[in-house]
Amino acid sequence: MPTNNSMSTVAMAALIFLSRSTAISGGRITSIQRTAAFFNSFPTHHHPRATSSTQNKPKFVCTPSSSSPTLRSSTIQELEPTAAAAQNIIAESEQFKVNLLTLPLPELETLVKSWGFKAFNARQIHNRIFSQGVAEIDQMSELPLKLRNVLKERATIGSLHLEIEQISQDGTKKRAYKLHDGQMIESVLMPYEDGRRTACISSQAGCAMGCVFCATGQMGFARQLTAEEIYEQVARFATELKGDGERLSNIVMMGMGEPLANYRNVIAAIRRMNTELGIGARKITVSTVGVVPNIRKLMEEDLQVRLAVSLHCATDDERSALLPANRRYGGLDELMSTIREYIRFTKRRVTFEWALIEGENDSREVARTLGRLLQRHDIRSDMAHVNLIPLNPTGGFGGGPSGRSNVNQFVDVLEREFGVSATPRMRRGIDIDAGCGQLKSAVKKKEDANKMLELPGNSGLPMVGVYEDEEGSDNDAVEVQDLSHGSVVDFFINDDFINLDDEEDAEDYIDPTFEDEFEMAEVERLLALVKGTSLGPISSPPDTASSEMESAPSEPSSKIKTSTITDEDALRKAKRRRKKLLKQLKAIQKLRDMETAGKVLNEEQLEKVAKENEWTTELESVEHNLM
DSSP: OOOHHHHHHHHHHHHHHHTTOOOBTTBOOOHHHHHHHHHHTSOOBOOTTOOGGGOSOOOEEEEOOSSSOEEEESSSOBOOOOHHHHHHHHHHHHHOOEETTTSOHHHHHHHHHHTTOOHHHHHHHHHHHHTTOOOOGGGOTTSOHHHHHHHHHHEESOOOEEEEEEEOTTSOEEEEEEOTTSOEEEEEEEEOTTSOEEEEOOOEEEOSSOOTTOHHHHHOEEEEOOHHHHHHHHHHHHHHHHHTTOOOOEEEEOSSSOGGGGHHHHHHHHHHHHHHSOOOGGGEEEEESOOHHHHHHHHHSSOOOEEEEEOOOSSHHHHHHHOTHHHHTTHHHHHHHHHHHHHHHHOOOEEEEEEEBTTTSOSHHHHHHHHHHHHHTTOOGGGEEEEEEEOOOOTTOOOOBOOHHHHHHHHHHHHHHHOOEEEEOOOOSGGGTOSTTHHHHHHHHHHHHHHHHTOTTOSSOOEEOBOOOOTTOOOOOOOOOOOOTTOOOOOEEOTTSBOTTSHHHHGGGSSOOOSSHHHHHHHHHHHHHHHTOOOOOOOSOOOHHHHHHHHOTTSOOSSOOOOSOOOHHHHHHHHHHHHHHHHHHHHHHHHHHHHHTTOOOOHHHHHHHHTHHHHHHHHHHHHHHHO
16 A cells, blocks of 8 residues: 555645646636546555445545645545556656646645645745746745745746747847747747837647748647646746836737637636736737637627737738638638627727738738728728738748838828728847747757757767758768778768658659759769769869860850859859759649649648749749849
């Protein structure tokens, strides 16, 4: 039978684990109820003295004691898991700690009393964290030493691991947090000269909406954030500002993820921001790409939050190309009709987010198309506001931010011709990649690079394998140890390199693109060498230009390769980019052939096909520069 100490640890593990569960059906299960449910789920071993009338499953509840919670059973049966199971539970208990930053005060009081302390001690803890911004348990000097020791052993102030923090010259603070399962999310704190302190919060790890200009959309969806993970991002900023004598004034749910695709957890977190952190509902903005069913649900909520719609384009074709989710939720007509209904029902103004991309959606005519879209759907000009945001560039999207003159013209058309207010929003944290998903992408890229250097079994041995140059990589030269003919060296194979035996990887090399005739000739020579019929080495590229000039000096050579790019490094990068674009366009053609043959493409394949025009235009530009 487990010892008292073991059982106390098990009980504590149960209480901590179950206290992390989210709100269910609008209500909150207390820690004691969770613990009882947890223990009742375990198989039991019947005590030898138990009679047939006491063979029912025991019901356990937590009761306060002088130390850890003890167990009281409604029968005389005892909980006796196997030794291995007990060890596993105890080991897991060491991994879990109570998160004081997300535990509501009533549950904190219950927990502290179960440890044998007073309810007012829980209020002291809560006050020190949320009113004074204390981030360390040792700073709570007014608490009994014994309670501080228990807290250090069994609790933590926050569960999000700060992976990296960047601070911009404009004061914007960008953070990347690592979650318990290794996923990463971002939060941003933006200070303004008028005293506002606005937090931009993530609702998902990654995003499934696939917006092509967004760094998060480019990385794909990982999982939903829990209500506690969403709430903690806000609570961290709020408590830290309190410690500096300031307060968090505004929340925008515009970080990683689509908030309305994680509806239940987002709403639960917002209610806690409102009631526990004192942030007014009208100071909280929920952004959406246009998840129509949940916009309708939001209008029925008793929360006066603000709604922002990521619009960005005023025609279905253009919007579907930038935001593939546009098709999924019925297109612009369905979205704008729902927005009209939302405005009439809630009597609240809606903000339309518009990322200005130079040369794509920033002209006067595009502004008029937007104005006519609002008029066509009978959206009152005084109930709509357009938030203009010059694009934050990302590595996966070729567009750039609009210039000031185009921004001003866009504003002028909307206000003068349609009476719709429009505000250019200042780009914050541009020097630290504060746009959605950008910091995570940078951290992930660094982690991948470190992973390559720290592969298992790499004891300074050279790596071998086939791999493709990354765009922008300058690592053409590789240092190797001095070798002589016949030398024997150890090596290891890097599994992350491209496997030519794998159909998916090999597909990229079925029809390679050669940069010039010399490359093609060298490939032919190497292939012949493998077959045992070498054509002889090619020592250097043939000087086509000089030979032709000697034979026909009066005629211009058609063989000479020229380029408008004079920098050698830029020329090499342009050639690599052309090669990748050709490969992507070939893959799109295969998808189109599959679609013609009757196969239904999945969302990811449709998103790739949607980029055909963009990649074709870019290829034309690259080839023009290489001419």
